[in-house]
Amino acid sequence: MDFTPDDAVALYDEMYRWDGVNVPSDRFFDRLVHDADAVLDVGCGTGMMLHQARDAGHTGRLVGLDPDLPSLRRARRRTDIEWVEGVASDASRWREEFALATMAGNAFQCLVTDEDLKVSLAAIHGALRVGGGFAFETRNPAARAWESWIPSTVHEITGGGWDLRQWHEVLSVEDDRVTFTETTARPDGTVLDVGRATLRFLGEAQLDALLTAAGFTVDLRHGDWSGGPVTDTSRSIITVATKR
Structure with missing residues (x-):
């Protein structure tokens, strides 16, 4: 059998089903999305998080941004959410329109170059209202x-x-x-x-320097989904930053 790009994204959905009840990372993001009236999911992939949010009764604006067309084709099965093709830096198309931006599933690590990081964070910052939050996680180097x-x-x-x-x-x-x-x-x-x-695997100090330069203040930092601190053995660096 042929294994197409559409097969690959369908397989991803099968392997990583979004489950805000039983999966702590999914539950963490679900709570933030639930409390925000306008959400931009950067690197939305197949749209599982936003699909679930709508299924759970979210009535506000939900927008998914991703460069991968097979993923967006799958995401677009749901038409009551906005789906936009583009990389993180393309968030510059919006100005102060969102209460929350997210990058779940370690998508932040796909920002590999210094320039990628700089322009992407600037774009996300610009898309948020003052006081808006940016939530993401990365693997702890x-x-x-x-x-x-x-x-x-x-x-x-x-x-x-x-x-x-x-x-x-x-x-x-x-x-x-x-x-x-x-x-x-x-x-x-x-x-x-x-x-x-x-x-790209960035440590806390590197992340904080980038966020500060982009105009964010770090409000939450955990090393696991139970709220523990970041240590040398923590698998994750979980961050919620606020637009100043």
Whole structure:
């Protein structure tokens, strides 16, 4: 069988179903979205978070922004949400229109270059009203998550009509940037797809310097979804910053 980009995003939805009841990270974002009358989800992917918000009764403005057309095709199955093709810096099209901007699922790490970070944060800041919040999480570089991304760790994907295997392999670690592949294959090992990506791992001090320069104040910082502090073993750096 062919494995198309549309298959890839459908598989992603199967593997990472949004669940604000049982998944602490999803619950964290759901609460913030519920309390905001206008939300911009930057890197919305297939739109799962905003779909769930609307299903849960959110009556305000919901906008998803993402550069990946197969993801947006899947997101657009729901037509009572605004879906916009574009990267994070394209948030500059809006001026002080949102109470909350989000980057869930470690999407912030896709901002790889210094220029990406600078212009994207400026755009998100501009799209928020004064006092608006920007919520996101990143993987904590101190925990060195990429060391567990090895080909021998194979994820079995079954259910929803899928019977596949998936694994990761790190190609390079250069300063705070990690480049890796994600391979999807049949049970017999026949490779269907190999994706390649680079993520940037920024520590607290780097994040705070970038946010301050963009005009944000950090109001919340956790190292886990239970509200614990960031430590060397924390998997995440969870941040909510406010537009000054």
